[in-house]
Amino acid sequence: MTAMLQVRDLSKRFGGILAVDRVSFDVNEGEILGIIGPNGSGKSTLFNCILGQLAPSEGEVRLDGRIVTGMRPCDLNRLGVSRTFQLLQVFPELTVRENLVLAAQEHKGTMLSRLFGASDAGLSAAADRMIAFFRLAHVADSRAGTLSYGQQKLLDAAMAFMAGPRLVLLDEPAGGVNPTMLADLRERLTAVNREGATFVVIEHNMEFVMALCRRILVLAEGRIIAAGSPEEVRRDAKVIEAYLGR
Amino acid sequence: QAQSGQAAKLAFIGELSGAGAVSSTNFRDGALMAIDEINAKGGLLGKKIELKQYDTQTNPGTARSQMQKAIDDEPYAILGPIFSGIVKVSMMLAAQAEIPIIMGGEASDLTQQGNAYLFRTSFGQQASMPKIANYVRDVVKAKTVAVVWVNNDFGKGGRDNFMKEMNARGIKVAADISTESGQTDFAADVVKVKGINVDAVFVYINEEESARFLREVRKQGLSVPLIGETTLLSQKVIDLAGDAANGVRGHVGLSADVPVPAVQEFKAKFHKRFGYLPDHNGIKGYTGVYAIKFVTEKIGKFDRKALAATLHGLTISPKDEPGILIETSWDDKGDIDRISFIAEVVNGKQQITGELPKLGK
Amino acid sequence: MADFLQLLVAGLATGGIYALVAIGFTLLWQTSQTINFAQGEFVMVPAFFMLAAMRVLDVPFWGAVVFGIALSTIVLGMAFKKLLVDPMLRHGVLPLAIATMALALFLKESVKDFYGAEAQPFPPLAAAVNVTLFGAAIAVQSLVVVALAVAAIVALQLFLNRTRTGRCMQATAQNPAVARILGIPVERMIMLAFVINAALAALASALVTPIYLAKFSNGEYLGMAAFIAAIVGGFNQVRGAIVGGLLLGVIDNFSAAYLSAQYRAAIPLALLIVVILFRPQGLLGRREERTV
Amino acid sequence: MTPARIVLAALALAVTVGLIAAPLSLKPYGIYILTLWAVTTIAAIGLNLTLGYAGQVSLAQGAFVGIGAYAAALLTTKGWPLAAAYPVAGVACFAIGWLLGYPALRVQHHYLAFVTLAFATLVYLVFRNEEWITGGIYGISGIPRPSLFGWSLRAPRDFYYFCLANLAVVAFAAWWLIRSPWGRAFVALRENPVRALSLGVDTRRYTLMAFALGAALGGISGVLYAPLVQYVDPTPFSLVLSFNLLLMVVVGGSGRFFGPFLGAMVAVLLPEWLQAADNMYGVFGPLADAARAVLPPEVPKYVAKHYLIAYAVFVMVLMTFSPGGIIGLVARRFAGAPARKPPAAAPAAAEAAS
Amino acid sequence: MAADAILALEDVVAGYGKMTILHGTSFAVRRGTITTLIGPNGAGKSTIFKTVFGMLPARSGRVVFEGADITNLGPRDLIARGLSYVPQGRNIFPELSVRHNLELGAVMAPKGFDLASRMAAAFDRFPVLRRKADAQASTLSGGEQKMLEIARGLLVEPKLMLIDEPSIGLSPIMANELFAALTEMNGRGMTVLLIEQNAKRALELSHDGIVLELGRTRIADTAKNILADARIGQLFLGGGLAEESPSRPAGEVIGSGASSPARPQ
């Protein structure tokens, strides 16, 4: 069985900086993979190269064995890969509900059927479920730009789930989310994972990553310096030195 | 008719804003001055003349609405518009309403469409270009010429007529140089003229551009004779260009600078009242009003149809109506005929070197 | 060859004018992220302040120039900032752009209605003589314009990047809310930007008007050309104005001479589009920030 | 329905009735400018799609009106019915608009403004220079008014109703599009193209579509302009028109459905009203006494004389009080709703907007 | 407690447009403490900071700093009095270099302020920033940008520092560094009012804690007491990640949002 996502010798150079340095790894169907590493170690850049936001300088990415390097993000997304960004990325002038509908509408029908079909593309019910789960009901019709930081963060994550993706790449989903909600979020990830979706999660909240992931990659200066189970990684001297501290 | 009220209503439609603002303001002020003079002497057939103004913004869409508005107000006659394109878009409306328009456009085709209510106040280009063509052939004795023209309806019309006349006279147009209205940098155009060998350059562009062109010619040291038609020799251009204008020559159709005492008197009055010197458009507006006055008094009533009919084929002489300034005739198409002049710029002044008789004589 | 040089020199002279006016765009963008579509009129109007001073107040030309610059700083700098810019500053680029389009109409029509529609001669600041450079004639005035444009750009560039005040002005433009939180006197920084802009525009007016003649409609084309120059040069850096301006002037002259005079107004633009497509931030502009 | 919506809907209904009844009491001039308003509004609706919703700056809308007008003029003066001009102009503008969208995939904001401006300049010069097809500076005159099923629309009133019907159809189509997923995708494109792309929104296709649809509506507007004025020449299609349309969209309320209607009213009708200000005592009839008590008679005279100055002042004051345009003002007045961009420059909001 | 309060809110009401977020919020911050403000997302924590710092007008109530009423004063006045504020989210000047961003933290520094040595100290604390001192700030990674902001906020030591969720995006090692810096400066006399979602961690190094809910102060107590309170632990501290969350609606279908997973087309 080939891995769902294969990253081979991926590099990204910004002028003199080699932000990602020949990184290779696999993501197997159904797993939750954690990626940790010091600030500036190239984690976000790695995501951007995998998903086509940036063109990698070298290397290739395969999805289900098929090369997807150079593919546009929207096409990748329609293959069932979705993501969140580290910095908030919602549509401030749209309401929460509209944000959610938008997040899945392009997966429904064709351009033409979207023009002539229902205004909500039949996604209202799904959006409402998402709103209820993330406790955004009281702000469901507020413009997303008026939400608090944590609320926007949740909305951002909710949008990534709207289209029922097979593979989700989350860049720091826990930052700014209050601990109670965080437990819910973790649980949701696990539940969706049980239904078959695969996750790659970048996170600095160790408690969250350790509880969620069964395998963790550690990136430093653009290279993978360690990989393994949470326990292995936690005990790795290099990881303690570069990342965990103490 | 409509003039049953206390006043005789005239309408002025012109390019009071946009590209045509300078010419139209001149035209309007000339008309205003004439109206005030007439009113001061008791009005027209005992009625005060009232002038309503409509601004076309030099935009055909607006022009049509303004013409419609003017017609809805039922004036006795319409003065303006000044730009040929604007005349073209609006003149049919007036014709349908049977209201005479005394306008300032100079494009040759305006009077070719059989509009029985349309009258010029100056030469159409079909009349002025043969004169300048003769001058180029007979006086300058040029075999090849360059023409520098401004690419708007004024310049293009002039250029097309000029080319036709040159062809008819077997003179070769070796360079055909289009410039933009509002252009400031004429270096490329002068370089082009310099690059070919011609006996004369015919310059047909607006006033400020003329001045800038002359300065550039002086700067690059070009020494070919520069021939102009009215605009290039106007006092305005001379003032703006300074001594770069010296030596320019050509034909002057209607101009506030012609050595006719009545015109000079008009110029002085105009300057006193408005604080600036009129160009030929001021005279066009002024004489346009007096033409209406003369004919109306002649027919003794406010009758638009009769006004139009009478003006066709009429000659008005300053002896009968001093306000006409120079003897003027209208033919059956509404085209105009007057004497005109040959002039040259010497020491920062326009000097008349000859007089051309009316065409009809 | 002589022709070529003549065209080049003339193009640089015209380009110098565009550059001088284009500074208004790049400066305002770098220091307040606003676009002033009345920038051309800001160069047209001060000449009339100066003419009016000579006519009404009967002051000598130099006095009139000083008066014109002072009055512009107040009217086109301070009053403009207080009355138009302040209410719209937080609402993005478009509302202010539209308001300044209306302002341009206002200034144009006011000059026309209250001063006159006719072009007026304007006394030259520098001697109105020509010099010959390698066989190409150029007006001394044009040399002064180019020199001043370069000097102004160098000075502003140094001021913005090398002084703390300059960097505070840039910070204010890039993130006013945070600038305020850090205690940067945001109001004063923005005011400074607009005052510098108005003073520079007035100076440009005194230099450009002898060549253009004083006329209410001068700003239309000048403003447009300067806008284009600023974009091609790089909108977010003051220095962009200089390359953009000179390039536009030179291409304009060469295309009019060698390609087509009838399409003169469009050919430079078409060529410059190519520049923009290859360098989306303009020639000397700074790259847009990281987006992901 | 929020109160603001109810007020707006009632207002829209009243205005619709007014528009239908208006010609009964207007002279040809009044009908003419109302027709001009309807025609201009169509072009403004198009630009509102491109700019207001999809956020793509275009200074070329005037050129598309021109292309539509020339297409209609050329066809109808050669004996084709106006109906033939719709598909020709619509498809041509759609295709050219689509092509013009390509630069927008690379450059944005003022850089895009420049590209579209260059295009508009070029189109204007083609109209002016290519005499063999466009008639050059002399233009094309004698454009007939159309007839509908044998019923001539020559009379101003008939042609007005024809244009009004066109406007109604266009408005409905635009409304449908805006509330469809496409409308949402357009807004997403404007607000955060990077995020939109990661959510499967094909930003390239939507960008091109936004340009093409906006351009097509510009073309339709031109198709009606030609028989309205019955003469086309290059001057009205210079950059001034593009800037004016931009002004209409923003002054009315960019990215708001009713914005272009109001904006076109300001740009087309207001100057006419101001120019007639000295007649206002006649126009307002019963209100005349009240007006006379407040305003000295010199004021309206002065306004009429300097009407463009008054117009410019109006636009500046409006933008100052309501940077969101007239719609923003209406929404604020009737609903007390907060302005679209809350004045509290909260860092979080600034962050989210960046 | 009020006697040694450096900052006190008295019945502060504030909000956005028609919406009221703070419904008469009151609390006090003792001088010389680290005080942590916690509460669910959208409780109004950031709104409190914005109101204190004059970014959002208080509709009624008072904000008192060192005994003086500072309600609705602007940032410049407040900085002059010794406050400073590091907001939530991303707050850099993207097109300026890292060095110039940092230096702007000292815009209102008092006379005699030694910028060079303070900058050097900041670079020592966050060595990445020194390495990238001349890079355009927007090219930094998310966490590096946050470091830059924190360094900028700490450049001049104020009397009272308002700092809103500074640890978002920081690696554990850098978060340690941040908290160490706060503790150290607190040791030199600076009062810190901190908002943190990593509440356990923050409370452990705080003296006092304040729990905010729906714009009202729910609890104000010492950090130790709050940490010890099991009820609070469950409601606001996540109750430990291993336990089952008590507040999730029962019977919720935790499926994916729309329908089935999209298949490759």
Ligand SMILES: Nc1ncnc2c1ncn2[C@@H]1O[C@H](COP(=O)(O)OP(=O)(O)OP(=O)(O)O)[C@@H](O)[C@H]1O
């Ligand atoms: N600019 C704004 N306009 C309108 N409402 C806003 C605005 N900013 C915040 N709100 C609302 O105010 C409430 C409180 O927001 P605030 O940012 O203070 O929350 P918070 O406690 O800081 O949350 P978080 O932990 O998520 O940062 C939220 O419901 C939010 O929707």
Ligand SMILES: Nc1ncnc2c1ncn2[C@@H]1O[C@H](COP(=O)(O)OP(=O)(O)OP(=O)(O)O)[C@@H](O)[C@H]1O
């Ligand atoms: N557009 C860019 N130009 C120049 N350098 C860049 C650019 N984008 C990223 N970098 C550099 O690449 C490196 C990796 O950045 P990246 O954002 O991937 O880090 P990260 O691992 O996500 O860090 P963090 O945990 O702080 O989010 C950093 O040193 C950053 O400065």
Ligand SMILES: [Mg+2]
């Ligand atoms: Mg990152």
Ligand SMILES: [Mg+2]
């Ligand atoms: Mg917050």
